[in-house]
Every structure is written in C-alpha cells, then in structure tokens.
Amino acid sequence: MNAWTPVIVAFLCNWCSYAGADLAGTGRQQYPPNIRIIRVPCSGRVNPMFIIKALVDGADGVMVSGCHPGDCHYLAGNLYARRRFAVLKKLLVTAGVEPDRVHFTWVSASEGTRFAEVVRGVTEAVTALGPNKMTGGGAGEL
Amino acid sequence: MSFELQEKSLRELCESLLRDGVAEIVVGFGESAFASGIAVPITVKKPEDAAKLSWNSRCVPSLARYIAGRKGVAALVAKPCDARAVASLIAERQLDRDNIYIIGMECAGMTDADGSALAACAECSSRRAPVFDSEITGAPEAFDAPDERSAGENSADRFRGEMDKCILCFSCRQACYGCYCETCFMDRGAPNWQPSEPDIGAKMIYHLGRAMHLAGRCVECGACENVCASGVNIRYLIKSVTDFIECEYGFHAGMDTKTLPALQTYSASDGEPGFWGKNNE
C-alpha cells in the first residue's frame, strides 16, 4: 500500500473560488482531501512569494484559483495576477519545478462542480509526480 | 575607432558640462588607487578633474546604482545597459528625468581581466543607448565571446547546483540597479520569508524572489553575476523570464522613460500560458 498522498496548498479568492468550494461541499461533490485551503481576498493578493515559500517549505503542489477575468471583485486584481502567475510559472519551470506542481485557474462561486473537477485533476497530476524534492530532502508534514 | 578617442571626447564633454553648470557632478569610471586593470566608479565635480575619467574595456560596474536619490543634476557615463537602467528608474519614478544627464557611450562590450567578453556582454546586441542626452560614438569592434557556457537544460539539478555555490552575501542585490527597496524582503522580520536556517531553501527563496522582483525590469547588464565571488550564474533564471515577457507581452525593460514594467500593468487580452487546461509547457 502506498501511504503517501500529496499536500497541496490552495489559495482561493474569497469572492468566487472559496464560495465555489463551499458550493461543492453543500452539493456533496466528492473530491480528494489533499488541498489545504488558504482564503485570500483576491487572486491579486497572492504574492508570488507565497507560492515560492510553499514549494521551498515542502508543499507537493500549489493551486491558485480566482474569479474569471472580468469578474474580479476589485475589477483588475486577477488581470494583474494573470501576468504574474504566467511569469512565475515560467520561472519555476526554469528552476526545474515540474509544471504539474503549480496550477492556476478560475472558478466562480456558482461552479461547485467545476471546483471539484479541478481539485480532482490537480490532485491526480501532483500525485503522479510524487513528493516535492525541490530542496533535496523529502517533504515534511504540513 | 577606439576607446582612446571616445575617452578624449568624454573628458571634453564632461569638462564643459561642469564648467557650464549643466551638471553638478559626473558619475563615471576612473582608475582605482588599489587595484589595477579594472575601472571603478568615481565622481567628478570640478571641470579640471574631468581628465580623471576613463573609458576602456574594463568599465564593468553598473553605475545606475550611484545616482538614485541624488539632488541636483548628475551626468552619468552610461553604457547601453546603464542607460536602460536609468530609463527604467525614470519610468518607475525613482528618478527625475530633469535630474539626470545621460552620456550614452557607444559600447563594444566589456571584458574580463583576460580580455574575453563578459558573459552578459557577449549576449548583448545593443551597442547604443536607447535614451541619452549626448552620445559618444566610435566604439571599437565587439570583443570575442568566450566559449559557449553550458546554456542548456533547465533542470532541478542545474538550479540546485547554482544554489549550492551561493553564500548569500547579497552582493548581487547590492549591484543591481533594480534592487532599490529600502528593506529587501530578505531583511524583513515580518513577514519573514526565510527558513530558520540559511540553507539551500533560503537561497532558493532569495533567488526566486529576486527573479520575480526583477521580472520585466532586468536590463541584462550582468552586474549581478559579474560581482558574484562564488561564480553563481544568476542571470539564467532572470533571463528566461525576461525572454518570456518579451515574447508574451512584447515588453523590453528600459527602452524608454515612460512605459511601465510588464508586471505593473495588464491587458484584457493577455494569454494564459501554463494555466489549468491550457498548454502546460
């Protein structure tokens, strides 16, 4: 039996994806329990350092989900974030982080089913990669 | 054409700038009292001292570090990368355009002590400053590039290998024009981004964090790696991001004094490379 399952840090925007996760719950959608949700006021609040720090400290995966472009509560937070995330991913891949460890997406408050789908997909992708060995050692307990 | 002729014109120009009060101070290169074979940053205030300015293939340091926060007009002896750094500082409102007089030096690239072109200079294709007040042309032919360094793969091993060499001295930060924060994220107690020990994780946080801070702002001067005593190839990380930003957002830092860096703005039609369900390179 393989006991290892990944720890995935999920930064969810309060106004959409966090509510989407809630809806997935009330709708009794099944998804793997590997994500550790951190609620943020907007995807634009997600400092790239959050993601870098999570990976260096041993998280096996990171996902960020915000409002769909055009729907940001603060109008453009997710549009700034979109560039930042694209660039950050390029940087992480250059540094040898597997592309499938880091995921960015948009999930609205009404997309409970999609939320569950994305979490299933992300968990599958990260599980396939195995533990995060970025700093050489294995991941600690989070 | 030669360095000597450029140097002569530079001295004449600076003498008249100081004499006519166009600039209060010239920030340029001069001979070091301690080390031979490398030019060091010097400042000149009196017209008769303009003869102390030098211009040769060893004018390596990035002078853009020396002008931020100054009052009064400073004239800067600027290689193309220095001029780009100045243009960025102006665009980022760290510097007043009226307070800086850019002397654009046509540049053949700078060399190592052994006469081969520095890595950043070997990759550089700009000979002339994109922004200047006066220009001094007549640079010699470009220098021979050293043997291709292993440009190659972007792997976790390569990154770890570079990080292993780093001793976290922060010289690269001190040398970079773009690292002007009063308190660097690495020096902050709250939030504290560093692990409790200065291990490889701390180095990764530093270099990845700095690369993100320089994303779309790096002017490819190479100061960070020229100054590194441990021979860390710092630029390859930032370069990958710089190239990505150029092809994704069509932005090249420091080409004018108006355009905001790519990450300080957005477009509704930006692509989503690497996003969920999109092409995952």
Ligand code: SF4
């Ligand atoms: S100058 Fe070199 S050794 Fe010092 S912090 Fe930068 S990369 Fe590390």
Ligand code: SF4
């Ligand atoms: S990151 Fe390095 S190459 Fe880029 S501007 Fe700063 S010192 Fe120059």
Ligand code: FES
């Ligand atoms: S409020 Fe949800 S992404 Fe900005």
